[in-house]
Structure formats: C-alpha cells, structure tokens
Amino acid sequence: MASMDQHQIGVRMSCSGQRASQWTGQTKIAYCTPNAIDPDALVDDIVSTYADHPASAARSEPFPDGQPGVHVVGEHGAGYLVNENVDRTGVEILSFSPCFVLPEGMWPGDDY
Template identity: 25%
Template sequence: MKAELTWQEAKAHTQAMQLEIAALIPKDAVILIDQKKKGVLLSCNKTQHNWNASTTLTVAEGTELEPIVGAIEAHYRANGAKVSVDRNVDENYRIQIDPPAPGESYIVSEGLSPNEIRIASGSACFTLPEGVYPGGDF
C-alpha cells in the first residue's frame, strides 16, 4: 500500500481482500455472500483512521465451518502472512490475518448463525482530507 492512501482506496482494497478470503471457501458450500457496501471509520492514532466492515457468507446447512476456517489459516500461513488463532466468546475457532500495513486486519470465524462465516476487517491506516468528518457511513 502506498503512503498517501485515500479512504476510498483503503475501502476498495479491504473489500477486495474480503472477497479473496471468501473465494477460499468451497464454492459448492456457499449459498450467499453479503458484503457490506458501507463501513465505519475507527481511529488508528491521533491523525489516522481505518475503514471497518464485514462480509458474511451463508453456507449450506451441515457444512463444517472449523475445517474451512482452518484451511483459510493454512493458506495465509503458507503465503507468509502473520496469522493468529483463538476462540471467540462462543468458543468458535477464529483466525486473524495481519498484513504488514498498519491497521489492516481480517478476522475470519463462524458467524452469528450456525451456517455463517464472517470476515470482519479493518483497512490500512490513512489520513482523511482536511474538513472530512470521520463519523457516519463510508
């Protein structure tokens, strides 16, 4: 990512990465991909923000989710990405992929329903143009 990243570029890159991760899920298991068109900005530091949103995949009932999340973990580890693993509050297997760009991360886990995989993400950090209020939808 270049140093002078715009929020639009950060959003586009992050959405593309969400779909790259989604493409690793077996096609025959995927029923629906719901990528949020808008997200929110969160502070990285005093002067920078990152764009945050999610993509939720509905998979066929009975699909085992943990092996799919594990395969995504293995893919990114094999390609040299920093990946951490834990369990969320519901004890579901969860991975976090952290590219080198400050602020950028992707969390892949079971979703709110038993047949969902959620990809929550934050873009690389960027500086908003002067006068742009960081609240609201982006």
C-alpha cells in the same frame, strides 16, 4: 454457499492520534445446508494458506464464545477476523484497514 453479502459502506473508527481513522467492513457468507463446514478445518486451512506468504500472517484466535476463529494480518497492516457466525449458519469476515490520517476537508461522519 447459498449467498454472500459484502457491506458496501464500512464504518470509520477513531484510532489513537489526531484525526487518525480506521475503516472496517463486513462480509457474510450463508450456507446452503446446515453444518456445511467444519469450523476447525476452516481455521486450519486459512492459517496454512497464509503460512507461505511472507507479507502476511495468520493465527488461530478463538472468539469469546469459544468458537474457532482466525486472525489474518495482510500486507500494509490490513486485518481480517474470520469465524462461523453465532447461529452457525454461515461465515463472517470482519475487515479492518490500518490506521490512517483522515485528509483535511473530509468529515469523519461521512459514509466511506
């Protein structure tokens, strides 16, 4: 691994329901050498790792461009999409919280 960048501020998205929100985040991991991993093996490793976790689930879910990817649903409904990035120089992890109601007094446009 050459570098890892986890965005400190996520994006709040609306969910169905009044004042319902979802937090999203992103982590990027850059390879130090081209073709450092086999994307299919990465997906298989993640799916098999979560196979023994009763509170979590993972399934292979190719991205629209056909690139191998995996969708993990963790405890409490947190979600993760993992795939190699478009230019094949690293791995991206998109994360999603379950939907929640934004507390009174919190403005939806603030940074979280």
